[in-house]
Amino acid sequence: MEDSSFDLELELSSLPREKWWADDYLYQLGGFWFLPQSIEGVIRVNKNFRPLPSDVILASFPKTGTTWLKALLYSIVNPSSKHRLTVENPHSLVPFLEYFDSYGKPPYESTTVVSPDANHCRRIFSTHMPYQLLERTLDSSDCRVVYVTRNPKDTLVSTWHFVNKWEKAREEPWPFEVAVEKFCCGVTPYGPYDDHVMGYRKLSLKRPKNAHFLTYEELKNDPETHVKNLAEFLGCPFEGEDVEGQVREIVKSCSFEVLSSHEVNKSEDVLPGIPLNLTLNSFFRNGVVGGYKDHLSDEIVEKIDALTREKFHSLGFMYGI
Ligand code: PAP
Secondary structure (H helix, E strand, O other): OOOOOOOHHHHHHOOOEEEEEOOEEEEEEOOEEEOHHHHHHHHHHHHHOOOOOOOEEEEEOOOOOHHHHHHHHHHHHOHHHHHHHHOOOHHHHOOEOOOOOOOOOOHHHOHHHEOOOOOOOOEEEEEOOOHHHHHHHHHOOOOEEEEEEOOHHHHHHHHHHHHOOOHHHHHOOOOHHHHHHHHHHOOOOOOOHHHHHHHHHHHHHHOOOOEEEEEHHHHHHOHHHHHHHHHHHOOOOOOOOOHHHHHHHHHHHOOHHHHOOOHHHHOOOEOOOOOOOOEHHHHOOOOOOOHHHHOOOHHHHHHHHHHHHHHOHHHOOOOOO
């Protein structure tokens, strides 16, 4: 059992806060910003989570391909149960570490997270928490971490659309200019984006056997190769007859077109387990690369590209423009 003996009010009162949208605040912890709905989970995961060596942890900044990777990892680790994706949302099959159930129980204490494939017995979790806050936890474990990232401009546009689907936005939409400004200064849930990406990049360079770094764009470009690489990395390579056929089937069943066509993923019902009242269909919009071109002016593109050059390119990470 985890030790939850800390005074949340006291912890929160010591954290910096900043206005994010309308009258909502974000809390700052370890240089990153968190929603009030996730900060308790983030603190508790940071204090208590001890991964098993067999655990698979999908890490990502919000809106960079989490739902897609949840579907892919679930199918790779649980090949005989992958049909569940036709009736369950990927977020119902792979829980976020930092969102606890209605009794306050963390997913890593739940017995139902264990893989349904009897011969595998692995747990898959996801998290939006930055590596900087999980460094001790992950460095002391043999678990496998998969990190997915996406170019900052598509990430920003996807975030803006997503937040404007929240119930609160019906009364007070999140203005696009505010979204751009907050994204660029890092005051966005789990931001700053670039520090988040660079944290996991550092982990993948430091411990390549334990951390696999990939981008939404490369996955879109050649999903078959990346699905095979993921399976190898997780220690469950495709075997037997017609490996190519098995890979093609997973790629297809997890594609945006197929996943978003299932009734469950078109539903306006609220996804249980995340206290943000998110509807099941809100994780699917259009899933394309470069869609930002329809939203961002040349001036904003130049502003974000300048930040990308400074934060990524100057450190040798030639990505994001
Ligand atoms: P989350 O962080 O809230 O879980 P996440 O899944 O990371 O969200 O990102 C959602 C984005 O992935 C959406 O992008 P868009 O707004 O630019 O369209 C969503 O459409 C896209 N997406 C969801 N499922 C897939 C998929 N199977 N293939 C490709 N993109 C997908």
